[in-house]
Amino acid sequence: MSEGILEFPQRPGGVDPELVAGVEALLFAAGSPLAVPVIAQALGEPADEVRLALQVLEQRRRDSGVVLDRVAGGWQLRTAPRFAAAVHHLLGTRPQKLSRSASEVLAIVAWRQPVTRPEIERLRGVDSGGVLKHLVDRGLVRTAGRTEDPGRPLLYRTTALFLEVFGLPDLAALPTLAEREGMVRGLGPTDEEEVPPASEVSPPEGAERSEE
Amino acid sequence: MEVGRIADAYLEWIERTRALDLSLAADWLLMAATLVHLKSLELLPRPPAILEEEEQDPRDALIQQLQEYERVKAAADVLETFPRVGREIHVRPPREAPTGPAPLAPGDVFALLDLFHEILARGGPPEVTFQADDSGPDFGLCCRRVLALLGGKGGRVDLGTILVSLRTPAERVVTFVGVLEMVRLGWLDIEQERHLAPVSVLQVVEDEALDLHLLTGWVEEGEPGEQMTLPLGGRSA
Structure with a gap:
């Protein structure tokens, strides 16, 4: 070249x-x-x-x-x-791994966000509080307000670090699980503040677009 | 009662939890319990009233949940295929100009357990020095000994050295628990220079900030706690 x-x-x-x-x-x-x-x-x-x-x-x-x-x-x-x-x-490091349960919870949050802990636990059928906290501690997931449901449970979303770690330009870059219709619900950045430096958004031609 | 034996069993159990994926085991346990429950519903005759109340077949709910969980697992698989920072990819962490000695890595819990195990193993059988009124090592005294060795804020001592210097396994156990308790109270910190390095204990607060009553309240309920009100000035190992 x-x-x-x-x-x-x-x-x-x-x-x-x-x-x-x-x-x-x-x-x-x-x-x-x-x-x-x-x-x-x-x-x-x-x-x-x-x-x-x-x-x-x-x-x-x-x-x-x-x-x-x-x-x-x-x-x-x-x-x-x-x-x-x-x-x-x-560097004397080892490849960082996510446990299976962490992967599952992260997947639920990623594809369904914003999502509450009861919803995550309903999908997985097991207590997921510890795993969720672990993901929050690692900075991959954060809280994002509460719902008006009884008990006003917290909502969870993925963070900018999640996008960075998984190499995604934005949430829209998550592949749609089309054949798995259940997961598609709640896909994508539906509202405001997810993509952090909000100016640069997905597809490659985005690079040609002008900032506001 | 042999503390050593209890500790051994406990450590063995911890060792096992390291190998097992407990959350996975819990998943299976729940599933097994649900299946047994369904089976029992089929086997045991029930009054018609209850049958009518349960319009939805509990099996449907189970099947639906399993299907949804399959989707979750598929999504997790997709996520696993992405090259990840820290796994396949590295990024350059921005670094500030160094201003002093490199900070020590925080100690990890398994290093502590390994050390504890090792210390227990090193000690021979407890000396036969029992007296009628011997109630075992004094918790407060063991804690104060550690504090005396540290000698104030910023003091750092190798935890293994402390423990090995003690006479009986019981004292080692009590001192170890005392160190953990003082870490919990925020008085001490546990550090390692690197992974697998010796574990050292660091005093992070001034002596004035040490409220020894917090230690007494923990063990010596009902006791007036006279021994524990000794000022730190009376430190002598």
């Missing part, structure tokens, strides 16, 4: 290589996902230019060891999965 082509992807005028480099520096320094407006403000460049720079960077890094991904409403530099074993070895 020739870098020259990537630097100027069919755009009249192309993208300033220095802007691409600047975007990369910010992403590296931040570590966490950065939304386009945040990058644009830090560099003092128009958001549209930043978006083009991100596309260039995404393409250029595609086959490298650190790739650029859209996650949690922003962009983040992440290691390529194929080096997971080596990185774990280097």
Whole structure:
């Protein structure tokens, strides 16, 4: 792949290589996902230019060891999965696992949010309080108000960290379980504040859209 | 009563919970109980009045729940297929410029249990020093000994060293429980430099903040607690 082509992807005028480099520096320094407006403000460049720079960077890094991904409403530099074993070895860590019960509760919250604990327990048929608390402690799930039902149970939602950990740009990127009609109910970000830097939303062409 | 034997059984049980997925076992237990219940409904004759009340076949509810649970499991499987940060993917944690020695990792509970087990195993049989009025090691005294070794806020001592220095297994057990209790009260912290490193105890509050009555209230109900009102100045191991 020739870098020259990537630097100027069919755009009249192309993208300033220095802007691409600047975007990369910010992403590296931040570590966490950065939304386009945040990058644009830090560099003092128009958001549209930043978006083009991100596309260039995404393409250029595609086959490298650190790739650029859209996650949690922003962009983040992440290691390529194929080096997971080596990185774990280097850091002396082990792949973090979720218990089966944690996976199930997380799945219910992810696809049905906002959802109450009684609803989760009805679906699983067992007490899920401990697992839920564990997920809240790990920052994958958070409370989001209460229902008006008797006892006013708390509602639970997934967090921005959930999107980051599972590599999802937003909740709409969760695959629809079409054939499993029961789970589809309550799918997707139905209201307000889920996707944190709310500006950057799903599909790839979103990168072409302008911020308000 | 042999404390050691109780502790052994307890530790063995904890060891087993580590290996077992308890929540999974609970799932199965509930399912088994439900099935037995349904079976009993079929086998035992019931007055017609009750039969009429239960219009819905309880089996339908069970089947529906099982179907919904299947969907949940399928969704969990889908979730498991995503490459995850911490599993397949790593991200760079933003780091601030170092300002001092690296913080120690908080101790983990299994390291504590391992240590406890090891200490108990190390001690020989208890010495035969029983007297008619020997009521065993004094909880407050054991706690104060640890505090004396720590010597004030910021003091740090290796927990294994403390425990090994004690004469009888009973004292070790009581001291260990005392340390846990003081951690619970927020007086002490338990730390490890890294995974599997020795467990150390750290005093996190000033001596003035230590209310020894909190310890007495825990064990010596009914006692006037005279021994426990000793000021910390009287520390001597």
